[in-house]
Each structure stands twice: as C-alpha cells, then as structure tokens.
Amino acid sequence: MKSKSNRRWAAIAALVWLTGLAGCPSPPPAEKPPSAAAPSAPGVPAGRKAIRIGFSMDTLKEERWQRDRDLFVERAKELGAEVLVQSANGNDTLQNAQAENLLTQGVDILVVIPHNLKTTAKIVELAHGAGIKVIAYDRIIRDCDLDLYISFDNFRVGQLQAQALVERVPKGNYVLIGGAPTDNNALMLREGQLNVLKPYLDRGDIKIVADQWAKDWQVVEALKHMENALTKVNNDAQAVVVSNDGTASGVIQALAGQGLAGKVAVSGQDADLAACQRIAEGTQTMTVYKPIDRIARAAAEAAIKMVRGESLDALAMKKVNNGYKDVPSILLEPILVTRDNLDREIIQSGFHTLEEVYKNVPREQRPGPKP
Numbered sequence: 001m002k003s004k005s006n007r008r009w010a011a012i013a014a015l016v017w018l019t020g021l022a023g024c025p026s027p028p029p030a031e032k033p034p035s036a037a038a039p040s041a042p043g044v045p046a047g048r049k050a051i052r053i054g055f056s057m058d059t060l061k062e063e064r065w066q067r068d069r070d071l072f073v074e075r076a077k078e079l080g081a082e083v084l085v086q087s088a089n090g091n092d093t094l095q096n097a098q099a100e101n102l103l104t105q106g107v108d109i110l111v112v113i114p115h116n117l118k119t120t121a122k123i124v125e126l127a128h129g130a131g132i133k134v135i136a137y138d139r140i141i142r143d144c145d146l147d148l149y150i151s152f153d154n155f156r157v158g159q160l161q162a163q164a165l166v167e168r169v170p171k172g173n174y175v176l177i178g179g180a181p182t183d184n185n186a187l188m189l190r191e192g193q194l195n196v197l198k199p200y201l202d203r204g205d206i207k208i209v210a211d212q213w214a215k216d217w218q219v220v221e222a223l224k225h226m227e228n229a230l231t232k233v234n235n236d237a238q239a240v241v242v243s244n245d246g247t248a249s250g251v252i253q254a255l256a257g258q259g260l261a262g263k264v265a266v267s268g269q270d271a272d273l274a275a276c277q278r279i280a281e282g283t284q285t286m287t288v289y290k291p292i293d294r295i296a297r298a299a300a301e302a303a304i305k306m307v308r309g310e311s312l313d314a315l316a317m318k319k320v321n322n323g324y325k326d327v328p329s330i331l332l333e334p335i336l337v338t339r340d341n342l343d344r345e346i347i348q349s350g351f352h353t354l355e356e357v358y359k360n361v362p363r364e365q366r367p368g369p370k371p
Helices: 004-021 063-078 092-104 121-129 154-168 184-203 219-232 245-257 273-281 292-307 342-347
Strands: 052-057 082-087 109-112 133-137 148-152 172-178 206-213 239-242 287-289 318-321 326-332 335-337
Touching (some): 052 063, 052 092, 063 082, 063 292, 082 092, 092 109, 092 121, 109 292, 133 292, 148 154, 148 292, 154 184, 154 239, 172 184, 172 219, 184 206, 206 219, 219 245, 273 287, 273 342, 292 326, 335 342
Parallel strands (some): 052 082, 052 109, 133 148, 148 326, 172 206, 172 239
C-alpha cells in the first residue's frame, strides 16, 4: 500500500501534467496575509504542529469575498492554524493550478470557493489522491466525493428574495435575472424564487416577461439583460428578481436610464454597502444579509476539526446531494433586509456604519436624532 506521502506526490504530479496540457502558466505563490501567521493560540497544546489550511478562492474582486478571507484567516489564527490563500479571478484552469500549488506547499486540508461547480471536481479527486480532504465554501462542488459543504441556505435566500417582491408588487410583469449558470448557488436561488412565484404565476397575477442569467455574475451582463427586457415590454415592468447585489446594480442602472429607478421593485443578496445605500435611497427593495462572520468562523473551525479527526456531528446537521452523494452540510439561516430593518440588522450589528449606509440620504431623513 502506498504511503500518504507517496499518494500525495502522485496526485500532485498528475495535476501538474493536467494543467500543463491546458497551457496554464505557473501559478503565483500562495498569498499568506500578514494576519495568517500561525503562532500557538490559547488552548493549543505546546509543540503541536500548526495546521496548514489551503484557501482556494474564486475571486477577491468583490467586497464580500474580501471580508470572507479576512474573517476566515482571523478565526483560523485564533485556533493556531496557518492559512495560505489563492484567488483565481474567475479562471477555472487557474483555480485548478492554484490548488496544485497549495498541495505542493503541504496543506493539511483544502477549503474551496469554486468558480465552476463541475470543473473543480478535479481538485477534490486529486486532493483525495494525496490524502487531503476538501470543504466547499458557500458554493457546492458537484459530481465528486466532497467531504463537507458549508453555506447559507440558498433555496431559502431565493424564497426571501421573491417573497419580499410579491408582498410589495403582487401583480404585474416580472423580470428574472439569475447569476452565473455555472454556479450551483444560482440554480438553488432560482428554485427558491420560483417556489414562491409559482402560485402567482398559476393564477395569472404575475407574468414573467424575461428570464436571463448573468455570466460570471457580471454587472454588465445584468445591465444588458435589463435594457433588453425594458425594450421588449416598452418599460412595462413592475419587479425584477435579481440574485445578488452586484447584478442588482446593473439592473438599477438600466432602470435609471429610463427614469424607473425606485419605481420598479428590485431584489438582491449579500448586503454590500452599495446595495444598503440603494435601499436607504429607495432604489433597491431588499437584500439578503448573510452574516459572513458566521460562515467564515464555522468553516475555519470545521477545517481544523477534520484535520484532527474530530466529529462534525454537532455542526453538519443536513445533507445536500451534489450529483454523486449526499454531502454532509452546514447550512446557515439568511436574513431578509429592507428599509424597515436596515438599521437593526446592518448598522446595529456593525456590518456597516450609519454614516456609510445613509451617505446619500439627507440627515433629516436618517434614523436617530434629527439635527
């Protein structure tokens, strides 16, 4: 039987060969943030080898993912672990090559935010060949023997998005703009949205006049789709079910071009600062707040438990099928945010400050004492 070390290097050699075929340039060394050093932490026995976690990220271009990285690294450091971070900037081949880079650096476990729900299955296969387990963070990896999935309940997120809009606009023409079709989360969001919309569609109260997907969650894609939808219906749209805040910005830009910003209900997700500002201003109806500290901390804690061979029974309480098996899953509860609870959920929690959120709102219209 091969030793764990031999299996690890065999897997690495295989991945080097595969990425060479793809013509992929050598990936840069893993980013090791200053805060990711691994001194002994309280509660970690002296002399224990520091656990090394490889964090393979789809992108760091959006505010949300920068927060995930920082919080994940911080929690891992508190527990005495070291984190090596790589960001692929939405490039499938580069993400696989970066995973190979992390394996060569001797990580004990991989945490992956996949860009593509299917091609990253190769990372799981090769990591397992090297005796390394894999956690899918926020987005599931399909068709593979994935060890753990941790995310917010994306079906529930989709339900919250649609529910907020039908409560405001129970009748009329709706536009659906989903996220990247290569992202399983985008598909789960759509399932949740349609779960709420179906009875309204069946009664004829709501009509879907356009249904599109934004490649790679690109703002410009959402802008283009919304402009085309408005042209198609001669601006007769009452609501737009948009799957995240980034693409919502493109939708609202298209609406503003027709003088419709604030007149058409628009959903979102992630509680990005710009989205919270739009909610305060009245141009975006809602967002879904997913307390990032909860997922980042839970993922770091689970990774360390898995390396140490400790039970996850108290954490992984659900199963999500990824096309290969029912994957042990930690699914966290998302929070609906509108202007009614913006102060309580976003500002009082410290996620954003009042000055940031209400930057574009006259002081006399802001919550709290008036000048």
